[in-house]
Amino acid sequence: MTFRPVFIIPVLVFFLFVGVSLWGLLAITNGNRDTQSIGFSMQGQTIPSVTLPLLKVTDQDEFSLNNWQGQAYAINVWASWCPPCRAEAPAIERLSDHLPVLGINQRDEQENALDFLNTFGDPYTAIGVDRDGRASIEIGVQALPETLIIGPDGTIILHHRGPIFANEMNGVIRDALITLGITP
Amino acid sequence: MPHGTEIGHFALALAFGLTITQALALFAGARSSSAGMIRLGWQAAIMAFILVVISFAMLTLAFLRSDFSVALVASHSHSLKPWLYKVSGVWGNHEGSLLLWVLILTLFGALMAGQLRRISDGRSTMAYALSIQGMISLAFIGLILFTSNPFLRLTSLPDDGNGLNPILQDPGLAFHPPMLYLGYVGLSVGFAFAVAALIEGRADARWAVLARRWVLLAWAALTAGIALGSWWAYYELGWGGWWFWDPVENASLMPWLVATALIHSLRVVEKRNLFHSWTVLLAILGFGLSLIGTFIVRSGLLTSVHAFTNDPTRGIVILVIIMIAVGIPLMLYAMRAGTLGRDTMAEAHALFSRETALQANNLLLVVTTVTVLTGTLYPLVIEAVNGARISVGPPFFEASVGPLLGLMLFFLPVAPLLAWKQASFSKIWRQIWPMLMITAVLLAIVLMLISGMNAFAIATIGLGIWVMTGVAADLFAVMGLWRQHPTGAWRRLRGIPLPRLGMNLAHLGVAVFTIGVAGVSFFDDEVIKRLQIGDHMTSGDAQFTLTSVAPVIGPNYNATAATVIKTAANGESSEFISEIRTFPVARSQTTEAAIQTGFLGDTYVVFGGGTPEEGFVIHIYEKPFITWIWGGAGLMVIGGIITMLGHPTRRQEA
Structure with missing residues (x-):
């Protein structure tokens, strides 16, 4: 040999x-x-209606995107097991100063998700639980974390893949907010 | 000692020079069989170790004395910190942890030097190995001196230090990284032996005997290090879980899996003189993955919760070291692997034999490693392709690694029963069917006690019981209960060779671990409620009452503590105090969970904040059998050490 x-x-x-x-x-x-170079198939289209169970008990009884028709909002898809989600937590907090941010907690354990919110803060107006990741697919999410900004008519103004840091806040996010008439 | 820091710096520079001597003298000595050169080489290895000890002691002293004129102390320590955390602060940062890495590297060099001094058989192999070890030390000391010097002074003195990440302010940090490094660096010895084998073009039984004890030691340390890290995350950090498939955790799991394969395949080289090229490859990959893991964590290539430096420039330096340290041996491997077994007259083995079983073990472990590596690097590859930063997370790992480990557990109890070369199926079947029966009966009892289990839970618990039965069967075989008269069974059990006892303990550890994982994964339970003071909630059959929420002043933090009283069904009560701590210097918060640990599992109370108006959030988790995870790991460590102690130091003709 x-x-x-x-x-x-x-x-x-x-x-x-x-x-x-x-x-x-x-x-x-x-x-x-940078993290924004892929094309977004859903950008410019209308957000599909998605209804999910809530992560936390609040006065609403379910998480439904339909309830938000007529106003601008953001969707942030995250999970406690996703390190970049931890990294972007402060930026999401800042985003929530400008418009309501709905969280979609994907393929996660409830206890871990709640621990995450305790540790990294909870900027979300409401959080839907997407246990098997199906709802994420509906709205065109492929990976974590992703953030969408939705106009009052339900149009997806921005679909951003990857975490949001200062660069994105001052770039794509800012542009999207200006499109919506919000002063960032 | 006002100039301690300079003494430490100087000692490290001297050690740098000595490792050059170590590498060159031993290489030349091994080539020319010059006893004088070899002596010079091992003496240099011991001296290098002593100098690194001095260097490390001086840095520790600077931390203990809070000497903020040292830049590293100023940015990573604080005068108010308890002394234990001042010490652990030494390796709670990039520069200091590299120095700890070098300390352990040279410690292994000195231990190898001790062995080289004594042995007569296999001297040139040992000398080559120690020379390679010296080259690794040289590279890392160079990395410290030229890019990450911990001894730099500041020109203007700060009033106080910048604290330390409060998460790192924990007894867990005092022991977890050193133990993990002992494992990572220990694998460098196996690596050095593999390169020595490639240089000499021979990896025979004698080589395996020399290398295997070192690999066992490294494996035991790595197991302990990983288990301590997991323990730390669970008990101290209050993360609520014991494994997160974070890149840092995967970085330690990959070398562990390869090292586990390596201790099994070295056994085949030792007993049967087979698998030479495969074993050498595993030894290279074991340490290679330790380096790659460290690189991934340190370079900022992947986002991780554990990362403490994200410096791409340093990353490139580490990558260059890896390219040389792993690239050259692999090239050598490509050229020489075919010649490694040339002098041995390997006999063929039948398909149904222990060799095949160990081959299967190796294959499964390596496939698992590749899977973990894929999951860890996948985000990076995706980013290279289309620029998106993603995370694959536990769902991927659980679905892919779980079945592989399950398959391994299924074969585990059978392997030790098989004979080398050619096993007899009918003979094995006579031992296996009682084992299957016992497993079935025990599993049936479990199924009667606990209802509503899903198929995965049943399979996992079944595998745990199956492995335990296998251990019992092997001990019965030692006692001769299958064939011999029962009198004398106890004497035979006491006369059990240490390596066999160690193997059984380690395998028992695997079984205990499996049951722990099953318990936590399938039977954990949680309740979350907002409570006013005096309110109660129930979990299982126990009642939990929130009795007070009060401020607490700690040594370097302020906290809010919630006290919860648990009243069990039998009336026994116990107290849980969970705190939210705020560290003013580091401007961050941590949660201290209150945990009651028991043989059958943990109760975990976490205070989630709140106000008297809205109520206070209390989480209660039940984690059945979670302690078995670490108990199992502990058994594996003890098993590994016993095997190492009982392992022959030279080849015995069977």
Whole structure:
């Protein structure tokens, strides 16, 4: 037994990993690793009606997007197991100063979700529980976290994939708010 | 010592030089079989360790004395912090944790030097291994000195330090990272042996005997480190769970899975002189994944709750180290792997044999590792493709890793019963059917006691019982209860070889762990309510009364404490105090859960804040069998250590 081609596989896989990592790091250092570059199929369309059970007991008895017809609002899809969701929590808090933010808690355990809110704050006007992720698919959500801004007529003004940081607050979010006539 | 910091810095620079000597002298000594060079090499390894100890002690002293002229102390400590957290503050940051990493690295170097001094058989392998170890130490000391120096002074003195992340202010932090590093770094020894095997072009039974004790030690430490981390997150951080599939956790799980595969495959090399190239690859990957894990966590490549530095520039330096440390051995592997077993006359083994069973174990563990790696890196790959930052989370891991582990548990009890080379099916069947019967009976009893379980719960508990039965069967076999007269059974059990006892303890640990996981995953329960003082709520058959909510002043925090009295069905009562702590210096908040721990599980009370007008939010969680998770891990650690202690130091002809 001497040289066999299979023994090369580990080193090839390894250098693939190194390549992807190097790309990631260089992109961060050059500051052009941004999170808004994919096209959004749902942007410009009307938000489908979605009804979900509530995460917390409040005066409403269910979470329904229909109740919000006629006013601008935002939807933030999150979960306690999603580290970027923790990272964007302060920005969502700031967003909630400008318009009501509805939370959709996706594929999560209730206790973990409540712990998350205790730890990172609860900026949500209401939170719907999307246990199997089906409602998220309905509104075009593919990954966590994602944020949508909806106009009074139900049109999706902005569909943002990935966490919201200062860059987004001063960029896409600001633009969407201005479209709605809200001064950010 | 006013210049302690400078002494520490200087000692580290000297250690840097000594590791160069260690690497070069041992390499040359092993090549030319020069006893003098080898002696110089191991002496340098021991000296390097002593110097790093001095360096580490000086940094610790600066933290203890709150010497804020040292930049690291000023940004990570505070004069009001209790002394234990001043000490743990040393490694609660990037620079200090690297120094701890180097301390452990050189400790292993010194231990290997001790072994090299004594042995006569396999000296050149050992010398090559210690030389490689020296190169790793060299790289990390260089990383500290040139990019992450903990000894830098400030020119203007701050009045006080910047505190420490309050989450990190916990006894858990005093023990968890050092233990984890002991595991990560311990795997460097197995790695060094693998590279030595590639240099010499030989990974035979003698090599496996030399390497296996080190890998067992590292594996036990890694198990303990991961378990402590999980314990810490659950008990102290009040995260309510014991495993979150966070990138940092996965980074420690991957090397663990590979190390577990490695201790099993080394056994095959040792006993049967097979699997050479595979074992060497596992040893390289074990440490490689430790490095990659550290890299992922430190570079800011992935978002994690645990991350304490996000510095891409440092990340690139670590990536370069990984490229050299893992890339070169893998290239060497591509060229040399085929020659590793050339001198051995390997005999074929039948499909139905222990070799096959261990192969299956290895395959499943490696597939699990690849799955975890995929889930961890997937967000990064997606981002490279279309720019979206995502997280795959527990649903992916539970669905993909669960069945793989289940399959492993199913085969686990059978493997030790199988003979090497060729097992007899009829003989095995005679042992297996009573085991199956016992498992079925025990499972039936459980099913009668607890109703309403779903199929997953039944399967998981069944597997736990099945593995326990396997351990009992193996001990019965040792006692000779299957064949021999029962008198003398006890004597035979006491005469059990330590490695076999260790293996059984570790496997028992796996079973206990499995039952713990089943308990928490399928039977946990929670109640949340808003209560006024004096109100009560019920959970299970116990009643919980909120008796008071009051402010508390801690050593460096202010807190609001809620006191809840639990009254059990039999009238016994106990008190739970849960606090929300505010740390003014760090400007952050933590929740301290009140937990009552019992053999059959935990009751967990968390205060969620509130006002007298609106009421106070109280969460009550029941976590059945959660303690079994750590109990199981503890058994695995003890089993690993016993196996290591009983492991032969040189090859015995069977």
